[in-house]
Amino acid sequence: MNAFNEKEYEMFIIKVGLKVGYYRRLANMTQEQLAEYSGMSLNFISQLEGPSAPYVPSLKSLFKISKALGVPINKLTDVED
Numbered sequence: 811m812n813a814f815n816e817k818e819y820e821m822f823i824i825k826v827g828l829k830v831g832y833y834r835r836l837a838n839m840t841q842e843q844l845a846e847y848s849g850m851s852l853n854f855i856s857q858l859e860g861p862s863a864p865y866v867p868s869l870k871s872l873f874k875i876s877k878a879l880g881v882p883i884n885k886l887t888d889v890e891d
């Protein structure tokens with residue numbers, strides 16, 4: 811069994827944020843539009859997508875974002891590829 815690795819977790823969160831940005835751009839959405847469609851604040855979306863300061867989203871937030879983007883939530887959390 812692998813022990814919890816804080817650095818690995820931080821990289822996971824950063825990659826989730828990058829995936830959100832990737833799918834947002836693929837959907838031709840601005841951060842403002844994603845914020846509106848998901849019910850999140852623009853600041854939340856901006857911090858989530860920003861790789862310099864990882865922002866940890868809740869599952870509820872990721873669910874709302876995935877619905878707004880029209881992608882399954884696992885597309886946002888599958889960062890192994």
